Amino acid sequence: MTGNPQSEGSRQRARTTATPRQVAFDVLRAVTDDDAYANLLLPTRLRRARLTGADAAFATELTYGTLRRRGHYDRVIALAAGRAIDAIDPVALDVLRLGAHQLLGMSTPAHAAVGETVELTRRARAARTTGFVNAVLRTISRDDDVTWTTRLLEGVTDPDERDGIAHAHPAWIVHALREALTREGRGSELDDLLLADNTAPRVTLVALPGLCEPEALGDRTPYSTRGARSAAGDPASHPLVAAGAARVQDEGSQLAALVLSRARAVVPGERWLDLCAGPGGKAALLAAEARAGGAVLVANEVVPARAELVRKALHTIDPAVEVRVGDGRVIGVLEPETYDRILLDAPCTGLGALRRRPEARWRKTALDVAPLASLQAELLRSALAALKPGGVLAYVTCSPHPDETTAIVDDLLVERPAEVAPLDARAVLAGIARTPLDLGELAHGAAQLWPHRHGTDAMFIQLLTRR
Structure with a gap:
């Protein structure tokens, strides 16, 4: 007997659809x-597998x-397996990591x-x-996460290492975050920050001026005049996002761009x-x-x-914007x-x-900081040379690490x-934020945003002017 073609097709789809x-x-x-x-790949895989609702939420978490x-689970796996992580088959290790999170997280x-x-x-x-x-x-599975963490902490005395084990952060990152909070006199907030790094953030959208208003996107964000909270589901499915009138953008990134554009009144020309x-997020708002x-x-x-991503980001806003491919370190020489x-x-x-890019904390090492700081210093000097006297320069990093922020500016x-x-970035922020921002005291009027305090990425913002 020949089976029902529709039923057979449904069975075939069921066999090929990923769980x-x-x-x-x-x-x-x-x-x-x-x-x-992961934040770029997962949405594509979810759509390809046609996962929605609870299934999509499960796969995402x-x-x-x-x-x-991952680093925390690797320690647990090594202890449970009685062997070093690098002695475990890589495929089996990823399976074990997934299982450990289901059991402990x-x-x-x-x-x-x-x-x-x-x-x-x-x-x-x-x-x-x-x-x-x-x-x-x-x-x-025989013990909960608290018990496993207690075992991992046995004999560990270094505070950065202990906090790293407890909160799944590399010790060098814990140390940098501790220093960054301490420079504001807020070292006691470290636990809150590490917890915030491990909490999935709400997706925020930016309503691009002249194309749409934030009220059309959802509930307003507390600080950015252009920000809104995205509803549950894929934000790309929102008609205004699909049309290019709005974009997915963290509220901290919005504020970093707005601090520059609204530092003073714009003179035409x-x-x-x-x-x-x-990839063009801040460029679109600017x-x-x-x-x-x-x-x-x-x-x-x-x-x-x-650069091609920038062109796509700007096309619906102003296709006449010039997008160049070039080394920013020579802009100051070419266009003083x-x-x-x-x-x-x-x-x-x-x-x-770190809360938006979950794998990032395990990819970088402390050895990456010095080369990046050198590049940042070169770019800043080039930008200053390209700035007109009396112009405004915003130095921004999505890192609170002192060596990438205040140290660069101090030098x-x-x-x-x-x-x-x-220039006083805190004062500019106070003038444009929808509600007051609790900003710590940093030298030179710099502003530091924080996940635990503001619900944003930890953006550092320093405004400078050329005399």
């Missing part, structure tokens, strides 16, 4: 093997939660967490490790420069602000692929005293966006006191 665990596993493998970015606490019943996760080893053609994976997960514009005030924006990006306003959103460690001000002067 939430399979989607999470695929993303983890891509992150491990190809240095993929499983992916991001596992990546966010989610409310998944143990039998489901173990059974369904072990099944992944068979689908991943790693059947030879099935028994090992099953044994390790069953060992982990001003020339603005976004020195490191990729382009809309420039157009509204009669200014002209130039967007520069050193990586051609990222050319621009009225410059945004330098400098390449950095990204320690301010410049000591080196060139007759050429550059600080």
